[in-house]
Every structure is written in C-alpha cells, then in structure tokens.
Amino acid sequence: MRFKDRVAVVTGAGSGIGAATARRLASEGAAVVCADWNEEGAAKVAAEIEAAGGRAAAVKCDVSRKADCDAAVKKAVDAFGGLHVLVNNAGITRDGFAKKLGEDKWDQVLAVNLKGTFLMCQSAMLVMMERNYGRIVNTASVAVLGNPGQANYAASKAGVIGLTRTLALELSRNQVTVNCVAPGATDTAMFNGVPDDIKAKIVGSIPLKRMAKPEEVAALHAFLASDDAAYITGQVVFCDGGSSVGA
Ligand SMILES: NC(=O)c1ccc[n+]([C@@H]2O[C@H](COP(=O)([O-])OP(=O)(O)OC[C@H]3O[C@@H](n4cnc5c(N)ncnc54)[C@H](O)[C@@H]3O)[C@@H](O)[C@H]2O)c1
Structure with a gap:
C-alpha cells in the first residue's frame, strides 16, 4: 500500500492512461x-x-483554465484533507503538417498540454510546498524526439520536459519531486484515432513490436508518484517499448 493516507489528483482521468493511473x-x-x-x-x-x-x-x-485547476486542488483538500500526488496526464492532439497547421490547432494543443500542465503544477505546489511533501508526475511523449505531423504536440511535450526540470529545481527545497513520463504508442482512444496504415507502421517500428497497455504507463506514473522514487527528481523516463533507443 504505497499510497496509504495519500491524496492524489489525476488529470485526464476519464479515459485511457489517466483512468488506469487513477485505478x-x-x-x-x-x-x-x-x-x-x-x-x-x-x-x-x-x-x-x-x-x-x-x-x-x-x-x-x-x-487550460486556472480557476478549474484551483478547484481540482481544492476538491482534494476539502474532500480528503490534502494533496500529496499530482499526475498531469490530460493531453490532446490536433495533428497536421506544419505548412498547413492552423493557428487554432497550435493554440489548442499548447493550451492543454503545456499551459494546462503548468497551471495544475502551480495550483498544487502551493499545498505541497506548505507541507514540505509532494510528488508531481507530468506526461510528455516519445514525440519529443520529432514526429512529422505533430509540430504542435511535439513542441508542447518538449515544453513539458523543460517545465519539469525547472520545477524540480524550484521545488526541491520543499521536498517536492517533479518528474516526467514519456510514453510511446499506447492502446487508448488517442492512439486508436491514428489511421490504421500509419498505426501498423508505427507498431512495426517499435522494438518490442506492440503498443503499451495503459496499465503499463500507469505503473510508471505510480512508481514516480511513490516514495520508491523519493530521490528521483527532474527526470524523464521513456515508457516506449524501446522506440527512443537509437532514435
Ligand atoms: N496514447 C498514446 O499513444 C500516447 C503516447 C504518448 C503520450 N501520450 C500522452 O498520454 C496522456 C494520456 O493520453 P491517452 O492516450 O490516455 O489519451 P485519451 O484521449 O484516452 O485520454 C486523455 C484524457 O484527457 C482528457 N482531457 C483532454 N483535454 C483535457 C483538458 N483540457 N482538461 C482536462 N482533461 C482533458 C480527455 O477527456 C481524456 O479523458 C496524454 O498526455 C497524451 O499526450 C499518449
């Protein structure tokens, strides 16, 4: 029972990896x-x-709305008495090749994936710093290595890594760790929205020759959120079946 007496907020918990992490x-x-x-x-x-x-x-x-982030943290404090763990998992894609990518798609993806992660961290850190304890786990993607058709998504997730490393330093004196998981292709609604031929090509290129199950990414979220990872901060861990190796 690594999380006995702990309170967690998981964003994007309504489906996919977030639901698996919440469970x-x-x-x-x-x-x-x-x-x-x-x-x-x-x-x-x-x-x-x-x-x-x-x-x-x-x-x-x-x-992407500050008031909603504050309300989620308040819910944790009001309903369960505190906040020890934040898993920033909510994310969206709005794909398109850069030469035609609409400004709206750029703004939407950056607003949810990057600004949303920052706003949730900002709301949660106030409670965590006050109590000198916290585990924040953000979610990037293997796309940070570069992925055609995902300029907005890759940029947002690369931003999440810079944010993670910076917050790890800023929050260290309060014993709040901040880490990041970078999943590869995972069997959720997001990846299943990719056209079948592209999906087959992606899966074929993964060294382990299969997608991740959401539960496999959830296991890494849980490790980094636990005290097993108490001395790990500012790190990015790929959970990608080997896709990033040699890339
Ligand atoms: N599935 C993959 O192949 C894959 C690969 C790499 C990274 N990821 C990342 O993993 C995370 C989870 O993705 P998933 O595959 O489970 O996708 P998913 O689409 O199944 O789940 C995403 C969840 O986030 C929620 N969400 C979206 N925008 C939100 C917002 N503004 N505020 C609150 N909630 C919001 C959705 O309602 C949904 O429940 C995302 O950050 C995604 O970028 C996924």
Missing part, C-alpha cells in the same frame, strides 16, 4: 480526485474505484 493509485491506497473536462468519464472512473472499495471523487476540470 492504480487507488488500488494502492490513495484517495484519488479524477479530474477531466469530460465530467461523465471522470465520474464513471471515480464510481468504479469506489465500487472496488477505494476512495475517489470526480471533478469537471479543463486544465
């Missing part, structure tokens, strides 16, 4: 606030956790 943290004792702009998805995952004997609450939260 994993709860299964190890955490009280989990499932935050998602898809209120129904978040409520469903929270209800599943409770039905399995865990503690959870759901909150509608668009991470």
Whole structure:
C-alpha cells in the first residue's frame, strides 16, 4: 500500500492512461480526485474505484483554465484533507503538417498540454510546498524526439520536459519531486484515432513490436508518484517499448 493516507489528483482521468493511473493509485491506497473536462468519464472512473472499495471523487476540470485547476486542488483538500500526488496526464492532439497547421490547432494543443500542465503544477505546489511533501508526475511523449505531423504536440511535450526540470529545481527545497513520463504508442482512444496504415507502421517500428497497455504507463506514473522514487527528481523516463533507443 504505497499510497496509504495519500491524496492524489489525476488529470485526464476519464479515459485511457489517466483512468488506469487513477485505478492504480487507488488500488494502492490513495484517495484519488479524477479530474477531466469530460465530467461523465471522470465520474464513471471515480464510481468504479469506489465500487472496488477505494476512495475517489470526480471533478469537471479543463486544465487550460486556472480557476478549474484551483478547484481540482481544492476538491482534494476539502474532500480528503490534502494533496500529496499530482499526475498531469490530460493531453490532446490536433495533428497536421506544419505548412498547413492552423493557428487554432497550435493554440489548442499548447493550451492543454503545456499551459494546462503548468497551471495544475502551480495550483498544487502551493499545498505541497506548505507541507514540505509532494510528488508531481507530468506526461510528455516519445514525440519529443520529432514526429512529422505533430509540430504542435511535439513542441508542447518538449515544453513539458523543460517545465519539469525547472520545477524540480524550484521545488526541491520543499521536498517536492517533479518528474516526467514519456510514453510511446499506447492502446487508448488517442492512439486508436491514428489511421490504421500509419498505426501498423508505427507498431512495426517499435522494438518490442506492440503498443503499451495503459496499465503499463500507469505503473510508471505510480512508481514516480511513490516514495520508491523519493530521490528521483527532474527526470524523464521513456515508457516506449524501446522506440527512443537509437532514435
Ligand atoms: N496514447 C498514446 O499513444 C500516447 C503516447 C504518448 C503520450 N501520450 C500522452 O498520454 C496522456 C494520456 O493520453 P491517452 O492516450 O490516455 O489519451 P485519451 O484521449 O484516452 O485520454 C486523455 C484524457 O484527457 C482528457 N482531457 C483532454 N483535454 C483535457 C483538458 N483540457 N482538461 C482536462 N482533461 C482533458 C480527455 O477527456 C481524456 O479523458 C496524454 O498526455 C497524451 O499526450 C499518449
């Protein structure tokens, strides 16, 4: 029970990797606030956790809005008495080759993936620094190595890495660690939205020759959120079946 008496907020907990992470943290004792702009998805995952004997609450939260981020943190404090773990997992893609990529797609992806991660960190750090304890886990992507059609997404995720390293330094004196997971192709709605022929090509190029299961990324989120990783901060860990090796 690595998360006994711990309270966590997981963003994008309404589906995919975020739902798997919320379930994993709860299964190890955490009280989990499932935050998602898809209120129904978040409520469903929270209800599943409770039905399995865990503690959870759901909150509608668009991470690109400061007030929503503050409300998600407040929910954790009000409902469960604190905040120890933040997993910034919410993310979107709006793909297109750079020469035609609309400004709207650039802005949407940067607003959710990068600004949203920053805003959630900013809301959570106030509680964590005050109590001299915290584990923040952000989510980048193997796309930071470069991926045609994803200039906006790759830039946003590369930004998340710079943010992670900087916050790791700023928050270190308060014993708040900040790390980042970089998943490769993972079997969720996001990756399943990729056209079949491109998907097959991507999976064929992965050294382990398969997608990750959301639970495999959740396991890494949970490790970095736990005290097993107490002396790790400012790091990026790829969970990508070997895709980044030699890339
Ligand atoms: N699936 C992959 O292949 C893959 C690969 C690398 C990185 N990732 C990253 O992993 C994370 C999870 O992705 P996933 O594959 O589970 O995708 P998903 O689409 O299944 O889940 C994303 C969740 O985030 C929520 N969300 C989106 N925008 C939001 C916002 N503004 N505020 C709050 N919630 C919001 C969605 O409602 C959804 O529940 C993302 O950050 C994604 O970029 C995924």
